[in-house]
Amino acid sequence: MTSQYIYCSCQNGAQHVLKNEILSVWPTFRTAFSRPGFVTFKVPADFPANSLPTLNLKSTFARTSGIGLGKITNDDQTEMVQQLVAELPLEQLPTLKHVHVWQRDPVLPGNRDFEPGRNELTDKIASEIAAKLQAINLSTDPSNTSTAALASANRIAKADEAILDVIMVEPNQWWFGWHQATTTVSRWPGGIYSIRLPEHAVSRxxxxxxxxxxxxxxxxxxxxxxxxxxxxxxxxxxxxxxxxxxxxxxxxxxxxxxxxxxxxxxxxxxxxxxxxxxxxxxxxxxxxxxxxxxxxxxxxxxxxxxxxxxxxxxxxxxxxxxxxxxxxxxxxxxxxxxxxxxxxxxxxxxxxxxxxxxxxxxxxxxxxxxxxxxxxxxx
Ligand SMILES: C[S@@+](CC[C@H](N)C(=O)[O-])C[C@H]1O[C@@H](n2cnc3c(N)ncnc32)[C@H](O)[C@@H]1O
CATH class of the missing domain: 3.40.50.150 (Vaccinia Virus protein VP39)
Known part of the structure; x- marks a missing residue:
């Protein structure tokens, strides 16, 4: 996909209502690639590009969204990390302060013990990508060792910070893009509040x-x-x-x-x-x-x-x-x-x-x- 597009993640099964909702609010958008829980929309060429990083989609069903930058297909995760960082158009982006990595929901939350959110694998990949970004930041400006210059992995962003999103749509197919934190939920990795069900909880x-x-x-x-x-x-x-x-x-x-x-x-x-x-x-x-x-x-x-x-x-x-x-x-x-x-x-x-x-x-x-x-x- 060469033209500008945005991606949204949503609940597995909600992609149809999400598409209808977005197209009713944004009639010039066109649906493009989609899978259960992940939808992309082509944005018309004359849509103001500078409004996209903070675009409020006014959506009930989109957990989070951002501007698409590309996708990686490969069976080797180490190579995928390298490929992804190599393909980032860093000179056209603000300094990326965060790397958010999440998996597309495989089933409905609460089914088959699945709950959305960070896990060992997404945290590991986010850390690997963040380490590579930090190496690039430091090689361009060796004096800049302040924590502010370093990208952090799967943490909550602060307002206005730029976030690299990596969505594991399939184990061997990752889509990536970026957005700028604005609302509370746009600061959470994948738009998901980070919490695990504690032992004492009597229901989910x-x-x-x-x-x-x-x-x-x-x-x-x-x-x-x-x-x-x-x-x-x-x-x-x-x-x-x-x-x-x-x-x-x-x-x-x-x-x-x-x-x-x-x-x-x-x-x-x-x-x-x-x-x-x-x-x-x-x-x-x-x-x-x-x-x-x-x-x-x-x-x-x-x-x-x-x-x-x-x-x-x-x-x-x-x-x-x-x-x-x-x-x-x-x-x-x-x-x-x-x-x-x-x-x-x-x-x-x-x-x-x-x-x-x-x-x-x-x-x-x-x-x-x-x-x-x-x-x-x-x-
Ligand atoms: C999904 S469960 C609620 C789970 C609960 N919030 C929890 O934290 O465990 C739905 C509940 O709605 C209750 N319910 C259905 N109709 C109701 C009504 N008219 N007034 C009060 N409770 C009702 C049912 O008895 C059932 O316990």
């Missing part, structure tokens, strides 16, 4: 909530009351408690005993719609992770968020895409959330999401107006 929802909190950065303060709809067995409540929040788990199913014993945890063993109308006026944040279709999830959340005695500041909602067709309904789901008076909404398919997405929602002043209007209508 632990990973999902850990990543959601890091991505959304909602201003939840220690001791704030957070309610989770669909909380059993309790992985996500565990990470909420580890963040020093007070947690209410709403679920008719049984919570793990370690949660029930925690002094900051309360179990409401009901469906969300059956929650008593009083007694929970201190809830400030809602999380939702029910295994039901999105509109039913939104019914449950609406039941709580529109109550007069509760003032919800923000939410992290998991919407299950029980089939990929539901991705087309996303604008309607977001309209419904806006109708409750929440204007600040972002969506992302998290690396640890399965076939679902995360919606981060923050309050606007309008919620008060809606509540006042409803009160007036009732009186």
């Amino acid at each position: 929802a632990y990973l999902k909530m850990a990543e959601a909190l890091q991505w959304a950065r909602l201003p939840i303060a220690a001791q704030d009351v957070v309610a989770e709809i669909g909380s059993a067995p309790g992985g996500s409540c565990q990470i909420l408690l580890e963040n020093d929040f007070k947690v209410i788990g709403i679920d008719p199913a049984q919570m793990h005993t370690s949660l029930l014993e925690h002094p900051n945890f309360t179990h409401v063993r009901h469906k969300a719609a059956e929650m008593r109308r009083s007694g929970f006026s201190n809830i400030k944040w809602i999380m939702s992770d029910s295994n039901v279709v999105p509109n039913y999830t939104l019914d449950s959340v609406e039941h709580i968020v529109t109550r007069d005695d509760i003032n919800i500041r923000g939410m992290l909602l998991t919407l299950k895409l029980t089939n990929w067709e539901l991705a087309k309904e996303l604008p309607q789901y977001l309209d419904r959330i806006r109708s409750w008076g929440y204007q600040y909404i972002r969506t992302r398919q998290l690396a640890f999401n399965r076939r679902e997405i995360c919606v981060a929602v923050m309050k606007s002043r309008a919620i008060r107006r809606i509540k006042r209007r409803r009160k007036k209508q009732r009186s």
Whole structure:
């Protein structure tokens, strides 16, 4: 491929919705090479090239993206590293401060023990590439031995730093390109929050909530009351408690005993719609992770968020895409959330999401107006 192109990585299986989404926002882009979990788009020649390193694709399904520089095909990994570094047009690039190497997702996260993220192999290759880049940096400027001049391997980048991305699309086929760190997720290798499921976690929802909190950065303060709809067995409540929040788990199913014993945890063993109308006026944040279709999830959340005695500041909602067709309904789901008076909404398919997405929602002043209007209508 000689013309300019961008690459996106996504969940294995999400490539079709990702293509539709990108082409609807960027109608002049054209899809090019793709594999499950990795998609490239040809960018028109007149597209301003200097905007590409920091391009915000406004995508729910792209974990990360960058400007394509080429691909290497070889069966020998040592040779691949050498070939890759030799092919980098370093004189046309800013100083590369980071090397991020990741593998295309082989299966859906959570299947066959697979979880996205760094591993021994990707870290080893990233270190080898970084060492070669450092040797080049030092040979061009031997006095420059400061750490800032050295590329680091599979670490979180700082804002504005230039990152070399190497995507192991197949063991013997690596694609490479670069991007400049802007958003929180564009600083993570492969757009994946680096975390492993700890021994004590009672479900993999632990990973999902850990990543959601890091991505959304909602201003939840220690001791704030957070309610989770669909909380059993309790992985996500565990990470909420580890963040020093007070947690209410709403679920008719049984919570793990370690949660029930925690002094900051309360179990409401009901469906969300059956929650008593009083007694929970201190809830400030809602999380939702029910295994039901999105509109039913939104019914449950609406039941709580529109109550007069509760003032919800923000939410992290998991919407299950029980089939990929539901991705087309996303604008309607977001309209419904806006109708409750929440204007600040972002969506992302998290690396640890399965076939679902995360919606981060923050309050606007309008919620008060809606509540006042409803009160007036009732009186
Ligand atoms: C994927 S599991 C949740 C995993 C959980 N977040 C964790 O951290 O372990 C989905 C849960 O949603 C619950 N659920 C389904 N409909 C619900 C409703 N209307 N209200 C509350 N919980 C509901 C189910 O009982 C089930 O335990």
